[in-house]
Amino acid sequence: MNGIGIDVCKARLDVAVYRGPCAQFHNTPAGHLKLVSWLAQREVGQIVLEASGGYEQRVLDALFDAGHRIVRANAHRCHAFAAAVGLPAKTDRLDAINLACMAHTLELRPYQPMEPWRRRLREFVRARQQLVELTTSAHNQLEQVTDTRLHRVLHANIAQMKKTCVRLEQQIAEQVGQQPQLEAMRSFKGVGATLQAVIASYLPELGTLDGKTIAKLVGVAPIAHDSGQMRGLRRIRGGRIEVRNVLYMACLSAIQHEPRIREFYRSLRARGKPGKVAIVAAMRKMLVILNARARDAHAADVQTVPT
Structure with a gap:
């Protein structure tokens, strides 16, 4: 072959x-x-x-x-x-x-097509993200404009993009709300429609893999850098940046409002861990918890299916 x-x-x-x-x-x-x-x-x-x-x-x-x-x-x-x-x-x-x-x-993991609802959701998520990036770029452009008429034109363009972004977010939230598979994530403080949509469309493996593997997929698993007696700093790299970026923002909210993540983060800081290190560790813990919830919800669904 x-x-x-x-x-x-x-x-x-x-x-x-x-x-x-x-x-x-x-x-x-x-x-x-x-x-x-x-x-x-x-x-x-x-x-x-x-x-x-x-x-x-x-x-x-x-x-x-x-x-x-x-x-x-x-x-x-x-x-x-x-x-x-x-x-x-x-x-x-x-x-x-x-x-x-x-x-x-190499023997690599084969491609499996996403369910139609996930693929449709990904198109909306990608369109929203591209629009956010365009809006940011337009804001930067606006700061350098001195002509009043041009300033009005560009400002109107930004306002229109923001309106479109709001409509996309509403449609994304509607699609997320129609999927009972995502119910397990909704009770976790810090997890909103945006993170649910990104995970559903960019991390369909959630709940099917163990915690270490899912953390590697997203790029929040620390990578060792040791040699002989030297123990180097652990760093993260690679992974699915679309998920990691949104998980970062959700984790900041969870540190404020979700007791388990808040206490975990505070314990790391109390032990002298740098802020960014503690945040990444909290992201990993949050992801592992969501993975376990998705796994347990899937197992419960399988048990309730009539034979």
């Missing part, structure tokens, strides 16, 4: 077979059909493609529907693998070859 690597861009797919031929296809439904037909002529094992900001979603679904074991790999992991095997150069074709080597060498 051959490992297959696919480098994805907006218009094109570069495909490589491990120690085999390369090919190009359009990143369109017609191109995906041609790719599936091309793969049907080969002994295909694991297929790996790199996350590309959403441009990979349709080909992911097409290959999954065709019955292939398909993996969406984190970009940082792909680049680290390329450096490890000595592929420093970068072109689309070389990226596909690197991904094919990765598919042949």
Whole structure:
């Protein structure tokens, strides 16, 4: 069985077979059909493609529907693998070859399509986040404007973006409220509709993995840096930044209002831990608690299903 690597861009797919031929296809439904037909002529094992900001979603679904074991790999992991095997150069074709080597060498967690409601929610969450970033950029631009008429135009644009953002937040809250799966999170002080929506759409694994693994996925698990007698500082890196950013803000609220998180944070500070270290530790504890709640809620749902 051959490992297959696919480098994805907006218009094109570069495909490589491990120690085999390369090919190009359009990143369109017609191109995906041609790719599936091309793969049907080969002994295909694991297929790996790199996350590309959403441009990979349709080909992911097409290959999954065709019955292939398909993996969406984190970009940082792909680049680290390329450096490890000595592929420093970068072109689309070389990226596909690197991904094919990765598919042949490593056994990675396969892609599972999200439920339709999660996918729809993610589109709203992403649109809101992009709008927030645009509003921040527009505010920065406004501060540098001296012309009165231009100032009014830009100010009106910011006001319109804020109104749209409010409407998106209302629609996100409505979608979150319609999902009983998220009920386990709602009683946790500090967890609002925004965090529920981000977790539901960017962390569907919540409740299906153990606490350590879920913390690594989000990037709040401390990474050791020891050598011999030296014990280095633990740091966090990687993970799903979309979840981590919102979890940070929710944790600040939980430190004020949720007794378990507040006492945990205060105990760390009393032991001399720096503020940021204590906050990250509180984020991890909060995430582990939410993970356990989601797991227990799922187990209870399974037990109540009639046989």
